[in-house]
Amino acid sequence: MSQPNSWQPGSNVEKDRLEKAEKLAERGIELYPRRVQRTHTTAQAIAAFDAAGEDAAPVTVTVCGRIRRMNIRGRVAFMHIEDDSGRVQLFIRVNDVGEATYEIIKEKLIELDDFVQATGHMMRTKTGEVSVAVQEIVLLSKSLSPLPVIKQKTLDDGTVVEYGEFTDIEARYRQRYADLAVNHGVREVFRKRSRTINAIRAFLDDEEDMLEVETPILQPIYGGAAARPFTTHHNQLDQMLYLRISFELYLKRLLVGGYDAVYEIGRDFRNEGVSYKHNPEFTQIEFYKAYADYNDVMDIAERMVAYVAQKVNGTTRVHYDGHDIELAPPWRRVRLRDAIREASGIDYMAHPDAPALAEAINAISEKPLPPDTTWGRMIDILLSRFVEPNLIQPTFLIDYPRDISPFAKRVDYDDFHVERFEMFIAGMELGNAFTELNDPRDQESRFIDMAQLYAADDDEAAPMDEDYLRAMRYGMPPNGGFGMGVDRLVMLLTGQTSIRDVLLYPHMRDQK
RNA sequence: GGCUCCGUAGCUCAAUGGCAGAGCAGUUGCCUUUUAAGCAAACGGUUGUAGGUUCGAGUCCUACCGGAGUCACCA
Numbered sequence: 001m002s003q004p005n006s007w008q009p010g011s012n013v014e015k016d017r018l019e020k021a022e023k024l025a026e027r028g029i030e031l032y033p034r035r036v037q038r039t040h041t042t043a044q045a046i047a048a049f050d051a052a053g054e055d056a057a058p059v060t061v062t063v064c065g066r067i068r069r070m071n072i073r074g075r076v077a078f079m080h081i082e083d084d085s086g087r088v089q090l091f092i093r094v095n096d097v098g099e100a101t102y103e104i105i106k107e108k109l110i111e112l113d114d115f116v117q118a119t120g121h122m123m124r125t126k127t128g129e130v131s132v133a134v135q136e137i138v139l140l141s142k143s144l145s146p147l148p149v150i151k152q153k154t155l156d157d158g159t160v161v162e163y164g165e166f167t168d169i170e171a172r173y174r175q176r177y178a179d180l181a182v183n184h185g186v187r188e189v190f191r192k193r194s195r196t197i198n199a200i201r202a203f204l205d206d207e208e209d210m211l212e213v214e215t216p217i218l219q220p221i222y223g224g225a226a227a228r229p230f231t232t233h234h235n236q237l238d239q240m241l242y243l244r245i246s247f248e249l250y251l252k253r254l255l256v257g258g259y260d261a262v263y264e265i266g267r268d269f270r271n272e273g274v275s276y277k278h279n280p281e282f283t284q285i286e287f288y289k290a291y292a293d294y295n296d297v298m299d300i301a302e303r304m305v306a307y308v309a310q311k312v313n314g315t316t317r318v319h320y321d322g323h324d325i326e327l328a329p330p331w332r333r334v335r336l337r338d339a340i341r342e343a344s345g346i347d348y349m350a351h352p353d354a355p356a357l358a359e360a361i362n363a364i365s366e367k368p369l370p371p372d373t374t375w376g377r378m379i380d381i382l383l384s385r386f387v388e389p390n391l392i393q394p395t396f397l398i399d400y401p402r403d404i405s406p407f408a409k410r411v412d413y414d415d416f417h418v419e420r421f422e423m424f425i426a427g428m429e430l431g432n433a434f435t436e437l438n439d440p441r442d443q444e445s446r447f448i449d450m451a452q453l454y455a456a457d458d459d460e461a462a463p464m465d466e467d468y469l470r471a472m473r474y475g476m477p478p479n480g481g482f483g484m485g486v487d488r489l490v491m492l493l494t495g496q497t498s499i500r501d502v503l504l505y506p507h508m509r510d511q512k
Numbered sequence: 513g514g515c516u517c518c519g520u521a522g523c524u525c526a527a528u529g530g531c532a533g534a535g536c537a538g539u540u541g542c543c544u545u546u547u548a549a550g551c552a553a554a555c556g557g558u559u560g561u562a563g564g565u566u567c568g569a570g571u572c573c574u575a576c577c578g579g580a581g582u583c584a585c586c587a
Contacts, residue, residue: 011522012538012555013538014522014538016538069548071547071549073546073550074542074543074544075543080547089546091545093544095544129545148522148523149522149524149536149537150523150536150548151547154547168523169579170579225587226586227587270586272585272586278586367583379587405587406587450587508579509578510578
């Protein structure tokens with residue numbers, strides 16, 4: 001350490017630990033050594049003992065991990081060390097490790113939260129726990145700040161009971177490392193998150209033969225969704241840039257280029273409010289498949305979610321927020337118009353303009369509509385107030401009004417609706433998809449419609465993406481597109497009811 | 513951004529407007545098969561921040577900081 005440290009111990013525990021670190025250094029013990037010689041994970045060590053059998057020659061292992069429990073008796077000590085695979089008990093006797101080493105343990109110079117490496121043979125203690133009879137123990141990393149103390153007891157049936165908690169939500173999010181280190185189950189949520197993304201990729205690559213691509217996150221023109229963007233700036237080019245709000249327009253250009261089916265898994269950024277299901281940056285999967293329509297996309301979507309659930313949880317059933325949900329296809333498909341009519345009694349086709357529809361809504365809902373609500377927006381309000389909360393089992397709502405769907409192709413039965421669906425599970429919107437518009441002239445007029453809508457609105461115009469139209473004029477194959485919020489799928493598969501609990505680092509306000 | 517609730521020891525929580533407490537962790541002892549180990553003792557606080565009311569504020573009031581919930585925004 002060449003620079004003096006500004007860090008000062010903030011508690012009696014930290015003061016003690018700093019003193020212990022100095023004592024160790026005085027005894028010539030390296031606090032943060034370079035080399036480690038692990039031969040077994042804790043799980044492998046136990047498995048090796050079980051495989052060898054009780055009467056076999058001793059299995060010698062070197063295991064590493066963080067000390068999570070200590071019980072020092074006069075001349076013998078027990079501790080549990082934890083690594084990514086689990087825990088194993090160390091059995092340490094002064095006779096085996098020698099006076100000098102035992103002193104270090106007895107004085108707790110090596111203590112809770114430190115990382116250690118232990119070498120010894122596997123054995124079973126009197127009370128039956130498979131343990132490492134330690135011959136040598138080496139400090140791997142000295143912990144200077146105490147983690148929250150959580151003790152656990154494993155019952156006979158294998159369930160783990162915890163005593164002591166680390167529940168301060170703010171601290172858990174701001175210091176996710178501490179949350180992961182001590183809270184049983186949090187690491188499993190994020191393992192499942194990883195498996196979810198792997199499974200999506202496997203499904204689209206192997207089952208659907210799609211090509212994974214990467215498109216720009218920094219975009220000169222944003223689009224593909226209605227959301228406020230984050231802005232940034234390239235210094236040398238003196239160029240205003242937006243963080244993407246969707247991948248849509250860049251992916252569809254690739255179908256013009258000749259790929260049959262492309263997908264991207266990545267981060268979107270939306271400069272909007274945060275909630276239990278909204279984070280400013282979130283992970284999205286979008287795919288676009290040539291020669292497919294929204295019916296084909298529905299087939300793919302329901303198979304994909306079931307496939308992922310099977311891979312992640314080993315079942316297509318999930319228990320979420322008090323509901324038992326079956327994800328196996330086929331899912332219910334209902335026209336949006338019918339769903340709204342059933343739930344609210346309002347047939348929006350009977351109220352074809354904003355004032356008429358507003359009157360109908362105000363007649364049945366106490367909540368006032370925001371001023372200047374457009375007709376399309378009212379449809380959305382009807383959907384979110386009356387329909388969405390009740391869509392517990394997987395459901396596709398299909399055929400949306402054209403006004404609120406600028407990238408979807410018209411249905412064949414009227415001029416009002418487009419071939420679009422949204423999918424809902426557990427009262428949450430998970431995905432959004434269309435039979436994609438591929439008529440460049442129709443697309444241009446939709447852009448103009450949107451620009452007018454936004455201009456009437458407020459601060460920003462919906463950007464007209466001229467290059468996207470140019471691409472489309474070369475000819476874009478008919479195609480079906482799909483987008484899904486991966487975080488929300490992970491919530492569903494892990495039983496978490498807040499998006500923050502499936503994001504390792506959810507967005508937080510600056511700490512002053 | 514509006515409204516409601518919350519912020520006390522490292523962690524989890526108590527405390528009618530009247531001496532700021534407990535358990536765990538840490539410290540000091542005892543203990544060679546414990547496992548939420550145990551027993552004994554001592555220690556641990558600018559009650560989120562800044563003001564105010566009051567003889568007296570963790571508690572009541574105002575503002576601010578942070579968090580949660582909810583509404584709005586999110587086609």
